[in-house]
Amino acid sequence: MKPLACLLLGLAAxxxxxxxxxxxxxxxxALVAGxxxxxxxxxxxxxxxxxxxxxxRYFPFRTQPTVLHGILRISPERGLSLQYLGDEPNILVADxxxxxxxxxxxxxxxxxxxxxxxxAIASLLPIMRxxxxxxxxxxxxxxxxxxxxxxxxxxxxxxxxxxxLGLITVVGTGTAVxxxxxxHSANQRVDIDVEDPRSGVAFNPxxxxxxxx
Numbered sequence: 001m002k003p004l005a006c007l008l009l010g011l012a013a014x015x016x017x018x019x020x021x022x023x024x025x026x027x028x029x030a031l032v033a034g035x036x037x038x039x040x041x042x043x044x045x046x047x048x049x050x051x052x053x054x055x056x057r058y059f060p061f062r063t064q065p066t067v068l069h070g071i072l073r074i075s076p077e078r079g080l081s082l083q084y085l086g087d088e089p090n091i092l093v094a095d096x097x098x099x100x101x102x103x104x105x106x107x108x109x110x111x112x113x114x115x116x117x118x119x120a121i122a123s124l125l126p127i128m129r130x131x132x133x134x135x136x137x138x139x140x141x142x143x144x145x146x147x148x149x150x151x152x153x154x155x156x157x158x159x160x161x162x163x164x165l166g167l168i169t170v171v172g173t174g175t176a177v178x179x180x181x182x183x184h185s186a187n188q189r190v191d192i193d194v195e196d197p198r199s200g201v202a203f204n205p206x207x208x209x210x211x212x213x
Contacts, residue, residue: 024153027143032132036143039150042175043130049074051177051197053082060187072194075203078212080128093213094121100213120156120164127154127168139168148174175199 032040051072056065073081079095093100098118099111111118126134135141138161139154152170156162166184170177176197183189203211 024142024144024151027132027141027152029132029136031143039145039175040130040132043172043177046175046199047076048201048203049197049199050201052195054193054195056191058187058189058191060185065191073201073203073207073211074128075208075212076129078208079125081211083211091211093211094124095213096122096125097213098122117164120161123156123161124165124168127170 027036049072053070053072055068055070057068058065068084069086070082070084073083075081079093082092084090084092089104091102093102096113098113098115099121101109111121113122123138126132126138132141135154138158139156141155142153144151150172154168154170156165166182166189169179169181169183171179171181176199177194178197179194180192181189
């Protein structure tokens, strides 16, 4: 499997907001600074996050999804880390330097940020941080809200990034992210259910060394 697919196997919905108060609409800098500011400000200030996740990878040549489980970690300084558990454990790190995949034996494979796939992956980091100042130059953004439930959809403006990443959807409740989706087509996508998210986590030096770089 290509390294980018390894990220899209991991990184975070097929959930649709039913009965929403409003339809998806373009999100602009003015809206981010106005009516959306309390929510986005709260999401951006959560600090480090750790959560369990269940990932489902859908492919056109399979009738059932591949299901994986693991632990997601986000550090505003270090980036995103996905620890895959199970028969083939590995750790995937996406940060400003690109992509790092580390297997159970400690062997690593890297894609630098100046490579095509590494650059596409690095462009995802502002989504994890809800850094809309960095997102607007790279993505067309749409948003929807119904009560405490919200939804953002990110479409890369660069055609090559759009081809690599597809449509990215983030859905949450309150200030917790609950679902992520990376959608290439109706029958090729990655859905991630985020479970028991915990914000303000303090990773110790050993955890930073093991799960980031």
